Amino acid sequence: MSFEPSLPSRKPAPVQLAMTGDDWTSDRDRKAHARAEAVRRKAAVECARKLEAACDALNAYLLACIGCDDASRSRGADDGRLILMGCMSEYAGWLRSVYEN
Numbered sequence: 001m002s003f004e005p006s007l008p009s010r011k012p013a014p015v016q017l018a019m020t021g022d023d024w025t026s027d028r029d030r031k032a033h034a035r036a037e038a039v040r041r042k043a044a045v046e047c048a049r050k051l052e053a054a055c056d057a058l059n060a061y062l063l064a065c066i067g068c069d070d071a072s073r074s075r076g077a078d079d080g081r082l083i084l085m086g087c088m089s090e091y092a093g094w095l096r097s098v099y100e101n
Contacts, residue, residue: 040099041099044095044098044099045095045096045099045100047092047095048091048092048093048095048096048099048100049092051088051089051091051092051095052088052089052092054088055085055088055089055092058081058084058085058088059085061081062074062081062082062085
């Protein structure tokens with residue numbers, strides 16, 4: 001039986017398929033990304049403002065329902081209107097904390 005030396009394995013060299021990363025980002029791409037972030041920031045602050053306005057309107061409606069003293073008054077902590085106001089306030093606060101300077 002004869003022994004044949006094994007040939008060195010020939011693995012293919014890695015090929016870069018896409019130009020990604022900070023070193024491959026063009027000035028045009030950086031400017032487009034900065035514009036997109038500015039639009040997002042402006043939309044987030046506007047959304048927070050409108051959420052706060054909606055929360056105030058819902059609060060006024062809830063107070064009017066309480067004033068009627070009928071079945072439309074608040075049903076306690078599990079009232080959907082109170083839960084919705086809490087969620088809107090929380091999200092508006094998060095948007096302002098992240099996107100407002």
